[in-house]
Amino acid sequence: MGHGLLAGRQGIVFGVANKRSIAYACARAASEQGARLILTYQGERLREGVEELAAALPGEALALPCDVSSDAALDAAMAAIAEQAPRLDFAVHSIAFAEKAELEGEFLDTSRAGFLKAHEISTYSLIALAQRLAPLMNEGGSLVTMSYLGGERVVPHYNVMGVAKAALESAVRYLAYDLGPRGLRVNAVSAGPIRTLAAAGIANFSDMLEIGRTRSPLRRNVEASEVGDATVFLCSELARGITGSVLFVDAGFHCTAL
Numbered sequence: 133m134g135h136g137l138l139a140g141r142q143g144i145v146f147g148v149a150n151k152r153s154i155a156y157a158c159a160r161a162a163s164e165q166g167a168r169l170i171l172t173y174q175g176e177r178l179r180e181g182v183e184e185l186a187a188a189l190p191g192e193a194l195a196l197p198c199d200v201s202s203d204a205a206l207d208a209a210m211a212a213i214a215e216q217a218p219r220l221d222f223a224v225h226s227i228a229f230a231e232k233a234e235l236e237g238e239f240l241d242t243s244r245a246g247f248l249k250a251h252e253i254s255t256y257s258l259i260a261l262a263q264r265l266a267p268l269m270n271e272g273g274s275l276v277t278m279s280y281l282g283g284e285r286v287v288p289h290y291n292v293m294g295v296a297k298a299a300l301e302s303a304v305r306y307l308a309y310d311l312g313p314r315g316l317r318v319n320a321v322s323a324g325p326i327r328t329l330a331a332a333g334i335a336n337f338s339d340m341l342e343i344g345r346t347r348s349p350l351r352r353n354v355e356a357s358e359v360g361d362a363t364v365f366l367c368s369e370l371a372r373g374i375t376g377s378v379l380f381v382d383a384g385f386h387c388t389a390l
């Protein structure tokens with residue numbers, strides 16, 4: 133067995149779109165710590181790129197499709213995943229979506245369809261995955277999802293995604309309660325703003341970066357690698373007493389009132 137916090141562990145990271153994806157930073161950090169990995173991507177359009185990214189990791193990694201937008205698609209994806217990895221030690225959920233129109237104007241204008249879509253893809257997908265992953269997970273297994281401060285406080289333009297993140301963080305607590313007796317842990321990382329594909333959909337994202345850079349205790353923004361490292365910690369034995377928590381990796385911005 134190799135060295136590292138996740139040596140000999142099998143994990144899966146959901147939501148790799150490209151090299152900037154937080155999911156990929158998590159995969160890189162886990163791979164560097166000795167994990168065997170499956171990376172998943174939404175659909176065929178992303179296959180080639182993600183296969184290349186999986187091959188570029190230091191450890192073993194496979195890339196498989198996983199669309200979370202229907203139970204049928206999820207069941208098909210999970211069948212292929214279980215074939216490749218019948219037992220899992222950790223899983224990272226790094227998936228969110230809201231229509232661009234919902235992330236521009238006022239929250240007051242949120243549409244019914246936009247609300248449902250954001251919650252289905254960004255929040256329900258964690259529950260749907262937890263249902264399917266729990267039976268595959270070894271005792272001590274860990275599930276980590278990605279959240280943002282906009283789920284707790286108002287961040288202009290984050291709108292319906294903030295409400296979806298509030299629901300996601302609550303789902304983390306309820307899942308932690310249900311899965312705890314099976315020896316499984318569920319936590320969220322609340323990341324500071326990072327330039328990714330998903331972030332590009334948020335109006336005035338540059339302002340979020342600028343405010344983070346000037347007003348965080350550390351006076352800088354975070355790198356995706358820092359989110360990856362914290363995620364590895366939550367997936368590792370070192371975090372065996374931690375479940376139902378939200379861990380901020382945001383250069384401390386959440387503690388300020390500036």
Ligand SMILES: NC(=O)c1ccc[n+]([C@@H]2O[C@H](COP(=O)([O-])OP(=O)(O)OC[C@H]3O[C@@H](n4cnc5c(N)ncnc54)[C@H](O)[C@@H]3O)[C@@H](O)[C@H]2O)c1
Binds near residue numbers: 152154
């Ligand atoms: N970038 C930031 O500033 C930031 C900050 C805090 C939290 N987050 C969260 O981190 C997570 C990852 O986002 P990111 O910033 O790395 O952007 P990203 O665009 O790289 O990742 C989002 C992923 O969601 C996937 N996805 C969307 N719809 C899907 C579907 N139906 N089925 C399967 N996958 C689907 C996309 O394919 C993509 O891989 C999200 O939950 C996001 O809200 C991001």
